[in-house]
Amino acid sequence: MKVLVLVKQTFDTEAKIELKDGKISDAGINMIINPYDEVAVEEGIRLKEKGIATEVVVVSAGADKAIEAIRTALAMGADRGVLVQQDVAADEFARAKALAKVISEQAPSLVLAGHVAADDGSSQVPTRIAEILGWPHINVATTLEIADGKATCNCEADGGSQVIEVALPAVISTQVSLNEPRYPSMKGIMQAKKKPVDTVAAEAVESKTKIVEFSLPAAKAAGKKVTGEPADLAKEIANFIKNEAKIEIKK
Amino acid sequence: MAGTWIFVEQRNGNIRKVTFEMLSEAQKWGDEVSAVVFGKGVAGLAPELAKYGAAKVYVADADVFAQYNTGAFVAQLAAMIAEYKPNAVLFAHTFNGRDLAARISQKLELGLATDCIAAEISAGKGVFTRSIYAGKALAKVEVAGDPVMATIRAGVFEVVEKAGAGEVVNVAVAATAADVYQNVKEFIPTVSARPELTEADVVCSGGRGCKGPEGIALVEQLADLMGGAVGGSRAAIDSGWLGHEYQVGQTGKVVNPTLYVAAGISGAIQHLAGMSSSKYIVAINTDEEAPIFGVSDVGAVGDLFKVIPALIDELKK
Numbered sequence: 001m002k003v004l005v006l007v008k009q010t011f012d013t014e015a016k017i018e019l020k021d022g023k024i025s026d027a028g029i030n031m032i033i034n035p036y037d038e039v040a041v042e043e044g045i046r047l048k049e050k051g052i053a054t055e056v057v058v059v060s061a062g063a064d065k066a067i068e069a070i071r072t073a074l075a076m077g078a079d080r081g082v083l084v085q086q087d088v089a090a091d092e093f094a095r096a097k098a099l100a101k102v103i104s105e106q107a108p109s110l111v112l113a114g115h116v117a118a119d120d121g122s123s124q125v126p127t128r129i130a131e132i133l134g135w136p137h138i139n140v141a142t143t144l145e146i147a148d149g150k151a152t153c154n155c156e157a158d159g160g161s162q163v164i165e166v167a168l169p170a171v172i173s174t175q176v177s178l179n180e181p182r183y184p185s186m187k188g189i190m191q192a193k194k195k196p197v198d199t200v201a202a203e204a205v206e207s208k209t210k211i212v213e214f215s216l217p218a219a220k221a222a223g224k225k226v227t228g229e230p231a232d233l234a235k236e237i238a239n240f241i242k243n244e245a246k247i248e249i250k251k
Numbered sequence: 252m253a254g255t256w257i258f259v260e261q262r263n264g265n266i267r268k269v270t271f272e273m274l275s276e277a278q279k280w281g282d283e284v285s286a287v288v289f290g291k292g293v294a295g296l297a298p299e300l301a302k303y304g305a306a307k308v309y310v311a312d313a314d315v316f317a318q319y320n321t322g323a324f325v326a327q328l329a330a331m332i333a334e335y336k337p338n339a340v341l342f343a344h345t346f347n348g349r350d351l352a353a354r355i356s357q358k359l360e361l362g363l364a365t366d367c368i369a370a371e372i373s374a375g376k377g378v379f380t381r382s383i384y385a386g387k388a389l390a391k392v393e394v395a396g397d398p399v400m401a402t403i404r405a406g407v408f409e410v411v412e413k414a415g416a417g418e419v420v421n422v423a424v425a426a427t428a429a430d431v432y433q434n435v436k437e438f439i440p441t442v443s444a445r446p447e448l449t450e451a452d453v454v455c456s457g458g459r460g461c462k463g464p465e466g467i468a469l470v471e472q473l474a475d476l477m478g479g480a481v482g483g484s485r486a487a488i489d490s491g492w493l494g495h496e497y498q499v500g501q502t503g504k505v506v507n508p509t510l511y512v513a514a515g516i517s518g519a520i521q522h523l524a525g526m527s528s529s530k531y532i533v534a535i536n537t538d539e540e541a542p543i544f545g546v547s548d549v550g551a552v553g554d555l556f557k558v559i560p561a562l563i564d565e566l567k568k
């Protein structure tokens with residue numbers, strides 16, 4: 001079975017965000033694989049190690065430098081990559097269209113993705129891809145089992161969690177608790193350099209949405225810092241909770 | 252045209268507060284606001300929805316809607332959009348809401364703005380504010396579409412009562428059991444007497460500084476005194492002191508309470524992403540330099556094992 005993993009290259013989660021000419025500046029930003037996608041890559045590699053997957057293909061849409069994210073995934077143990085050259089400003093609709101086209105061509109039995117991108121965090125792309133392909137999708141998966149042409153996952157749900165089973169081919173979006181991604185080994189990094197990465201141009205699809213303004217949130221002014229005996233601190237906080245925040249106390 | 256539709260989030264007949272928040276906010280845009288509810292035996296929810304201004308309540312009542320499933324819900328909503336032609340459809344940014352919204356948007360080849368914290372819709376266009384880069388930046392997104400589609404974060408809009416006609420429209424059921432392709436083998440509800448984390452007015456969270464279940468128990472006592480929910484930092488969750496569903500932050504839940512209390516939490520950027528938009532923030536931390544103090548209204552430099560018991564006594568006075 002062929003497994004395809006979607007990886008988005010994102011800013012390091014520690015990155016400080018600055019605006020330049022009204023846009024988010026990527027100057028000096030350390031780029032990483034979206035943390036959820038790293039979990040998806042790890043899961044794909046584990047499926048191969050278990051003998052369930054025969055090949056793990058990593059696909060990323062974005063600027064040329066997104067190839068670094070693909071190389072990292074290859075160093076972890078994925079087999080080959082496809083870079084879909086696309087304007088990073090493409091919206092979820094255009095990205096889903098471009099990625100779904102590559103997925104159709106690659107014809108995997110399973111697509112693994114993150115459940116949200118840590119940058120623009122829209123939680124749309126895998127769901128849209130599943131709709132385009134007419135496949136089932138399990139979202140926010142915390143476990144994954146593949147057997148008898150089916151995928152079964154525990155996943156987060158509103159008001160609890162649930163166990164869902166779907167027939168393959170399917171899209172599964174991961175939560176970080178699914179696994180602990182490995183670090184690429186030195187040998188893995190050397191091997192990754194020789195693994196094939198194809199580059200394709202994205203299908204020309206117009207975005208349906210447009211970002212008209214970026215801004216930085218007003219910095220929350222730090223309030224009062226209080227020190228002293230626990231009893232004094234307690235008085236200060238209690239006064240704030242009752243009189244400022246006006247929270248009702250259940251005695 | 253059928254105005255603005257609010258897709259109702261409910262489980263077993265209990266409507267989630269975010270639905271009322273959306274109904275209330277949508278009144279500001281001038282268009283007629285209606286609610287859309289799918290379920291089994293849900294017609295009785297209409298009066299509750301009318302209380303927040305729903306002019307009509309579109310009800311799709313059938314066994315196939317008894318619990319959320321993508322296939323049947325998408326089929327039903329697609330049929331209704333084609334028939335009634337709403338100008339906009341808003342969903343809650345819950346697991347189900349975002350699944351349905353993204354799926355239907357793709358099916359109809361529409362744009363979608365997700366997890367919005369501000370919204371304005373007029374003349375077939377929606378302008379939505381989204382928090383991006385884990386709250387470190389904001390983006391204003393324009394969505395033109397027929398209908399305009401968005402999902403809304405819980406807790407950002409105020410609930411305002413306003414009597415609506417609440418006229419029940421029983422719609423034709425367009426989905427069948429054949430549309431269901433996910434087999435939900437088990438649903439495990441979170442059993443808690445406390446409110447849902449994303450909807451609570453008060454959230455008290457504990458971090459590594461709680462040092463173990465005893466510290467978390469103090470945080471829980473404090474939360475209960477205020478009818479609040481309990482949350483935790485990733486360190487507290489990874490240590491196994493709280494279940495995964497209680498994590499607040501970038502990889503956990505985003506909360507928007509009136510009051511957030513952080514006890515023994517340093518305030519890493521990934522934690523701040525989940526709580527810094529709280530109206531009031533109180534932090535208790537032994538380290539005077541802890542970054543959490545940078546976003547706190549009241550920052551108490553002290554040992555939570557001493558401060559929380561004293562605070563509980565003080566609040567009870």
Ligand SMILES: Cc1cc2nc3c(=O)[nH]c(=O)nc-3n(C[C@H](O)[C@H](O)[C@H](O)COP(=O)(O)OP(=O)(O)OC[C@H]3O[C@@H](n4cnc5c(N)ncnc54)[C@H](O)[C@@H]3O)c2cc1C
Pocket residue numbers: 013035457458459460461483484485486487498499500501502503504514515516517518519520521522525535536537538541553554555556
């Ligand atoms: C991709 C990614 C995603 C992440 N997502 C999340 C997320 O969703 N949520 C999240 O929380 N973290 C997340 N993290 C982890 C985050 O970076 C921090 O590691 C984590 O928030 C630290 O938790 P903490 O504040 O409880 O622990 P620490 O940083 O260890 O802080 C403990 C604090 O307790 C204080 N303390 C100790 N003893 C006491 C006492 N007796 N009384 C009072 N204070 C005391 C200490 O001074 C210290 O400030 C993520 C990290 C990454 C890389």
Ligand SMILES: Nc1ncnc2c1ncn2[C@@H]1O[C@H](COP(=O)(O)O)[C@@H](O)[C@H]1O
Pocket residue numbers: 006007008009034036037059060061062092095099112113114115116117120121122123124125126
């Ligand atoms: N440009 C992209 N290239 C590859 N995968 C992507 C891209 N954008 C989104 N994805 C996948 O879709 C998931 C959710 O992204 P989003 O819908 O943008 O929050 C990510 O975790 C990725 O797995």
